[in-house]
Amino acid sequence: MIDLLRSEWRKVTTIKLGWGMLLGALALAALGVIAQIASNGARGNIALPLSDPATQRSITASAGSAYLFSVVVGIILITTEYRHFTSRPTFLIEPRRGRVIVAKLVVAAVVGIIYGLACSALTAAIMAPWFAALHVTIGWISNGVLLSMVGDLTVIAIFAVVGVGVGVLVRNQIAAVIGVLVYLFVLEPLVSIIPVIKNAYPYLPGAAGAAITGASRGNLTHLDAVQGGLVLLGWGLFFAVCGWVLTIRRDIL
Amino acid sequence: MNSEAPRIEGRIVAAGLTKVFGQIKAVDDLSFSVEPGSVTGFLGPNGAGKTTTLRMILGLAAPTSGTGTISGVTYAHLPAPGRMVGAVLEATSFHPGRSARNHLRVFCAAAGLPDRRADEVLELVGLTQAARYAVHGFSLGMRQRLGLATALLGNPRVLLLDEPANGLDPEGIAWLRGLLRHFADVDGRTVLISSHVLSEVEQTVDRVVIIARGRLIYEGRLADLEGASAGVVVRTPNPDQLSAAVASLNVKITPRADGSLAVVGATPEAVGRAAWQAHVELHELRAGSSTLEETFLRLTAEPSNPPGPSA
Numbered sequence A: 001m002i003d004l005l006r007s008e009w010r011k012v013t014t015i016k017l018g019w020g021m022l023l024g025a026l027a028l029a030a031l032g033v034i035a036q037i038a039s040n041g042a043r044g045n046i047a048l049p050l051s052d053p054a055t056q057r058s059i060t061a062s063a064g065s066a067y068l069f070s071v072v073v074g075i076i077l078i079t080t081e082y083r084h085f086t087s088r089p090t091f092l093i094e095p096r097r098g099r100v101i102v103a104k105l106v107v108a109a110v111v112g113i114i115y116g117l118a119c120s121a122l123t124a125a126i127m128a129p130w131f132a133a134l135h136v137t138i139g140w141i142s143n144g145v146l147l148s149m150v151g152d153l154t155v156i157a158i159f160a161v162v163g164v165g166v167g168v169l170v171r172n173q174i175a176a177v178i179g180v181l182v183y184l185f186v187l188e189p190l191v192s193i194i195p196v197i198k199n200a201y202p203y204l205p206g207a208a209g210a211a212i213t214g215a216s217r218g219n220l221t222h223l224d225a226v227q228g229g230l231v232l233l234g235w236g237l238f239f240a241v242c243g244w245v246l247t248i249r250r251d252i253l
Numbered sequence B: 001m002n003s004e005a006p007r008i009e010g011r012i013v014a015a016g017l018t019k020v021f022g023q024i025k026a027v028d029d030l031s032f033s034v035e036p037g038s039v040t041g042f043l044g045p046n047g048a049g050k051t052t053t054l055r056m057i058l059g060l061a062a063p064t065s066g067t068g069t070i071s072g073v074t075y076a077h078l079p080a081p082g083r084m085v086g087a088v089l090e091a092t093s094f095h096p097g098r099s100a101r102n103h104l105r106v107f108c109a110a111a112g113l114p115d116r117r118a119d120e121v122l123e124l125v126g127l128t129q130a131a132r133y134a135v136h137g138f139s140l141g142m143r144q145r146l147g148l149a150t151a152l153l154g155n156p157r158v159l160l161l162d163e164p165a166n167g168l169d170p171e172g173i174a175w176l177r178g179l180l181r182h183f184a185d186v187d188g189r190t191v192l193i194s195s196h197v198l199s200e201v202e203q204t205v206d207r208v209v210i211i212a213r214g215r216l217i218y219e220g221r222l223a224d225l226e227g228a229s230a231g232v233v234v235r236t237p238n239p240d241q242l243s244a245a246v247a248s249l250n251v252k253i254t255p256r257a258d259g260s261l262a263v264v265g266a267t268p269e270a271v272g273r274a275a276w277q278a279h280v281e282l283h284e285l286r287a288g289s290s291t292l293e294e295t296f297l298r299l300t301a302e303p304s305n306p307p308g309p310s311a
Helices: A004-012 A016-039 A054-082 A087-093 A099-132 A145-169 A173-193 A196-201 A203-214 A223-251 B052-059 B100-109 B116-124 B140-152 B169-184 B221-227 B239-249 B267-277 B292-300
Strands: B010-019 B024-034 B039-043 B065-070 B085-088 B158-162 B190-195 B207-212 B217-221 B232-235 B252-255 B259-263 B284-287
Touching: A004 A016, A004 A054, A004 A203, A004 B100, A004 B259, A016 A054, A016 A099, A054 A087, A054 A099, A054 A145, A054 A173, A054 A203, A087 A099, A087 B085, A099 A145, A099 A223, A145 A173, A145 A203, A145 A223, A173 A196, A173 A203, A173 A223, A173 B169, A196 A203, A196 A223, A196 B010, A203 A223, A223 B116, B010 B052, B024 B052, B024 B207, B024 B217, B039 B052, B039 B169, B052 B065, B052 B158, B052 B190, B085 B140, B100 B116, B100 B140, B116 B140, B140 B158, B169 B190, B207 B292, B217 B267, B217 B292, B232 B267, B239 B252, B239 B267, B259 B292, B267 B284
Parallel strands: B039 B190, B039 B207, B085 B158, B158 B190
Antiparallel strands: B010 B024, B010 B065, B207 B217, B232 B259, B232 B284, B252 B259
């Protein structure tokens, strides 16, 4: 199993895309932090002052946007194998396919955690000096800022796992990536406004993730962070099991 | 005959392998064996089911029925498949952005091999100079070499190579021939190479397994192939009548380029007698003397229609 984990780890780190996605995640996080701090107090901005715990947590939640990149990395981790037929040597060397998928899920989660740590570190590195210059104290513990970062990490890691599952279901790389983004940005918000099914909205992956990171999703009734975490964990498990079963049952291209 | 065969180390056995994709029988009750210490050519036109057969033997595709075994067990039950079997299914199994060396190191890790093994196989296939370059810049010949290097990582006893000569220059083909002969003759390894062109592997292989439309056409020594199926050349103004006359002989009739017919499966005497009894006019009747390639093409030709779309 260690061998497979090393192999999967090398697969991520030896292609540019793995690093490109990390840069993308960092850029998006930085943008979110800078925009929120810079615009705070500006005319027409309804956000509470920087000293408010909710504002501090909201700024930290910018790191959580890395889940968009971690889900794509999860997808890429598996679909790239089918796209370039590296699935063949992979499953020739380890015909016990379940182990390969478990290794991929673990590596995806680890990559997600690394993305999350990097984004949180960048967020903190921008926040700390800026707040100090503005003479505002950051309540790392008291305001729940660190806890919020842990939540971000969880969301990012679980979405990487979800990505692997999606990649197994939809083996076409482009279709899987576009499908997930369309789902998160179009379909899921649509569900939230359609009368009959909108009650299900808080239990969808994106909304559950938002419940943890505290990212703004309008004035919808969310689950609290722990409930959101459990729901998202359920989705992660569901996609992991789907990926595992399908990989074992289907022929390798 | 293969199902009761003894479990010889390194022997590949296909027993009644069948693969159905929807309505299409890609591989149809295919049985053959490949012996250690020999280079066997796995031949057939494009779309004959060669790659599908290899995928079943390698455990990548589940047979609809039948079994494929190596050393007497299915691929999934091999104790250390990465070290027992090396296989290349078409020279496309690379991430284009990954360097040759990193590609090999990914699989060194998976197989539990030391990283220096990557450099050893690169040296063996003559890619040391290109080790640090991304694969997208590689020529087809270089990809073939890298595919072979991947297959050789675990120093396997059994090699299955799909169209390994494709894209190699004459020098490369000669090099490959020497390498594969060495594996079989000196090391006693099992080597199975597929090709859709007999002449490409003619000088490399001892035995051939020829398939067409998913079925076994011929299995045996290459040397026996020519005599066994040279056939009878017949020229007649009434080909339909001749076909009817020889139908009872259980032969295969294919038109030749010069307008005559090749009748395979009967002697000139038998064909002549059948034609005479049915009062079919013959202008020519002789034992065929075809080249190996002609024999191959005739054996694998579609029964009545021109070759269909390849898969």
